[in-house]
Amino acid sequence: MKNFQTTYLGMSLRNPLIAGSCGLTNSISHLKTLASKGAGAIVVKSLFEEQIQIETDKVIKIEHGDIKVMTQAPDKMFSKRIYDYDEAYAYIFDFARRNTLGKFLDFLKEAKKAVDIPVIASINCVSNNDWHSFARKIQATGVDALELNIFVLPSDWRRSTEENENIYFDIIKEVRNYVDIPISVKIGYYFSSLANTVVRLSESGIDGLVLFNRPYNTDIDIDKMELSQGPVLSSDEEYNHTLRWISILSGHVKCDLSASTGVHDHKSFIKQLLAGATTVQVASALYRSGFDVIPLILNKTEEWMSANKFETIDAFRGKFSKSNIENPAAMERVQFMKYYSGIE
Ligand SMILES: Cc1cc2nc3c(=O)[nH]c(=O)nc-3n(C[C@H](O)[C@H](O)[C@H](O)COP(=O)(O)O)c2cc1C
Numbered sequence: 001m002k003n004f005q006t007t008y009l010g011m012s013l014r015n016p017l018i019a020g021s022c023g024l025t026n027s028i029s030h031l032k033t034l035a036s037k038g039a040g041a042i043v044v045k046s047l048f049e050e051q052i053q054i055e056t057d058k059v060i061k062i063e064h065g066d067i068k069v070m071t072q073a074p075d076k077m078f079s080k081r082i083y084d085y086d087e088a089y090a091y092i093f094d095f096a097r098r099n100t101l102g103k104f105l106d107f108l109k110e111a112k113k114a115v116d117i118p119v120i121a122s123i124n125c126v127s128n129n130d131w132h133s134f135a136r137k138i139q140a141t142g143v144d145a146l147e148l149n150i151f152v153l154p155s156d157w158r159r160s161t162e163e164n165e166n167i168y169f170d171i172i173k174e175v176r177n178y179v180d181i182p183i184s185v186k187i188g189y190y191f192s193s194l195a196n197t198v199v200r201l202s203e204s205g206i207d208g209l210v211l212f213n214r215p216y217n218t219d220i221d222i223d224k225m226e227l228s229q230g231p232v233l234s235s236d237e238e239y240n241h242t243l244r245w246i247s248i249l250s251g252h253v254k255c256d257l258s259a260s261t262g263v264h265d266h267k268s269f270i271k272q273l274l275a276g277a278t279t280v281q282v283a284s285a286l287y288r289s290g291f292d293v294i295p296l297i298l299n300k301t302e303e304w305m306s307a308n309k310f311e312t313i314d315a316f317r318g319k320f321s322k323s324n325i326e327n328p329a330a331m332e333r334v335q336f337m338k339y340y341s342g343i344e
Pocket of ligand 1: 023046122232233234260261262263281283284
């Protein structure tokens with residue numbers, strides 16, 4: 001048996017394959033199965049920031065697109081337009097009623113008792129409104145770490161790059177004040193200077209970055225003439241984007257990197273590690289191939305390690321990191337020219 005041992009967010013993992021946050025990490029029986037199939041750690045389904053705000057009475061008035069939020073005193077009340085259509089409120093209220101904070105905390109406590117691998121809680125957040133203190137309650141459940149899935153779609157043309165990016169740094173600073181457990185931050189890739197922002201985020205007091213969240217894809221149904229959504233699950237061809245950025249950024253960041261999106265088999269799993277990922281997360285693969293995809297990836301990786309004479313993950317992690325290349329953009333430019341030349 002090869003040594004798959006990996007340190008992620010300061011925790012010891014038996015291997016770097018993590019069951020990522022999704023609907024399949026939302027029940028104790030699934031968590032037990034994921035652990036028994038060999039997952040190195042589990043990120044549970046996220047709690048939404050809006051749930052915290054609604055249930056802790058932080059949202060006190062919602063009217064025509066304005067959410068009025070109580071901060072400390074009535075005179076400090078401010079109004080914030082978060083959503084543009086009334087249907088969103090109805091959905092969020094209904095969702096919060098069905099998924100209470102108490103239930104979430106009980107689930108985390110139970111999860112910790114149910115499995116002997118690290119359990120990572122997750123909060124999905126979009127703003128720096130006053131929800132951070134809840135992180136302390138999450139810590140009190142005994143979970144091993146907290147993943148913050150921060151996704152600010154920079155779609156508001158009135159907001160500058162700095163305003164959008166500050167939300168990430170402000171959230172991290174606030175949450176750090178409330179918890180001592182390791183924090184990882186899961187981000188998308190809509191940043192105007194992605195490499196610079198990722199490096200600055202890695203220096204902001206967090207322990208890991210998850211690259212990348214897979215954004216909800218919008219689509220249009222031309223028969224029904226209405227908006228629709230793209231596929232919820234990724235395909236096995238979607239790993240390259242993450243691979244590029246893990247490879248460019250590993251070695252430059254001051255925290256761990258966890259690769260997410262498009263990993264469906266041992267090949268893309270190994271590639272992310274070769275690019276320099278500390279861990280690799282799978283979600284869609286669990287839906288498409290079932291929980292047995294975990295032992296399959298691990299067994300095939302072991303075979304590959306034997307064939308290539310690697311005894312440990314550390315022996316090959318980062319071998320294809322571009323951290324030693326001074327200017328990856330110039331290198332990619334040449335690759336791009338080669339790629340298209342000769343095709344007429
Ligand atoms: C059904 C489903 C539910 C998800 N729910 C969450 C969630 O609650 N929190 C989160 O951070 N990511 C969530 N994700 C995103 C996954 O964790 C992952 O980042 C994304 O699907 C890309 O990875 P994949 O290609 O392995 O699926 C969800 C994904 C799916 C398919």
